[in-house]
Amino acid sequence: xxxxxxxxxxxxxxxxxxxxxxxxxxxxxxxxxxxxxxxxxxxxxxxxxxxxxxxxxxxxxxxxxxxxxxxxxxxxxxxxxxxxxxxxxxxxxxxxxxxxxxxxxxxxxxxxxxxxxxxxxxxxxxxxxxxxxxxxxxxxxxxxxxxxxxxxxxxxxxxxxxxxxxxxxxxxxxxxxxxxxxxxxxxxxxxxxxxxxxxxxxxxxxxxxxxxxxxxxxxxxxxxxxxxxxxxxxxxxxxxxxxxxxx
Numbered sequence: 001x002x003x004x005x006x007x008x009x010x011x012x013x014x015x016x017x018x019x020x021x022x023x024x025x026x027x028x029x030x031x032x033x034x035x036x037x038x039x040x041x042x043x044x045x046x047x048x049x050x051x052x053x054x055x056x057x058x059x060x061x062x063x064x065x066x067x068x069x070x071x072x073x074x075x076x077x078x079x080x081x082x083x084x085x086x087x088x089x090x091x092x093x094x095x096x097x098x099x100x101x102x103x104x105x106x107x108x109x110x111x112x113x114x115x116x117x118x119x120x121x122x123x124x125x126x127x128x129x130x131x132x133x134x135x136x137x138x139x140x141x142x143x144x145x146x147x148x149x150x151x152x153x154x155x156x157x158x159x160x161x162x163x164x165x166x167x168x169x170x171x172x173x174x175x176x177x178x179x180x181x182x183x184x185x186x187x188x189x190x191x192x193x194x195x196x197x198x199x200x201x202x203x204x205x206x207x208x209x210x211x212x213x214x215x216x217x218x219x220x221x222x223x224x225x226x227x228x229x230x231x232x233x234x235x236x237x238x239x240x241x242x243x244x245x246x247x
Contacts, residue, residue: 006112010160012088014209015109019062019084022205026063032200035237036063038187039104039133042241044070047100052129054100060089061104062205076100084205089116093123101130108134108163108240109209117175117242124246130177135206136184136240137164142233146194149228150221156214168242177244187237194229 025031044067047053057071059080068078079095081087083106090112101120107113120130139162147158163171165182172180191197201207217225 006115008111008211010109010111010209011211014211014213016084016086018202018205018207018209019082022062022203023084025203028203032203033063034189035135035187035204035206035239036061036105037066038239040064040067040070042133042185042239043067043102043104043131046131046241046243047129050129052100054098054129056098056125057100057102058093058095058098058123059102059104060087061102061106064102064104067102067104071100089119091119093119096123097125098123099125099128101128103130103132103134105134105205107132107242108136109160113163113171114174117171117177121175121177121244121246126246128246129243130245131241131243133239133241135162136168136238137162138184138236138238140235140237142229142235143194143197146225146229150217150225151214157210157212158208158214160208160210163240165240168240172242172244177242178247180242180244182240182242184238184240187239188234189237190232190234191229192231194226197229197233197235 026033053074054076056077059068059078062082062084064080068080071078083089089106090110101124103120107116110116124130140159144159148155165184168182169180
């Protein structure tokens, strides 16, 4: 008997559309990219700490150029794929034998994260390392509070459900990664308004891609949300990282 299909929580067309908009916005001067930069820097530090020098790597995500350049400078052959350009991380990968695979900012908005982690493991060569980083539970508390203030007694699904450390460990166990490690680190960013936060989220592709999103906020509700968010507000991003090997 085949396993039941995972529930449809996220919309793949909306996810692709959000990624395309992010690519357009990234072409503008001063576009926000601190989430991707933080993830790439962390991956580089982890590879150095583990003394893992891959000869062939696969990078999954919309903004992996800096990581690709670093690996290429070390003599690694790098392939880059982007879900917003049609790459489907919920299907078996067409190639395998990678010494290293990094998935940056992608696994938190797919319907079958276990399947995606299995495909990553299967695409690794024996002894290969995989690292997956994405926004985890605990992120955007100020935005969540603002949305609750705007919706009042009838809260709508404004932000998608997120994975915490415990759930991340369970995902790795089910996917069969060897020597799994899960950790989380905070990234705090100061914003002058709700609009500035929303602009940064759009530029980085971190928007609502639920299959059944809530209705748009009206002008009055949006004003309530902006007032609740305030000015000079520090918002927190919790970056969850999963790592493991194929033995």
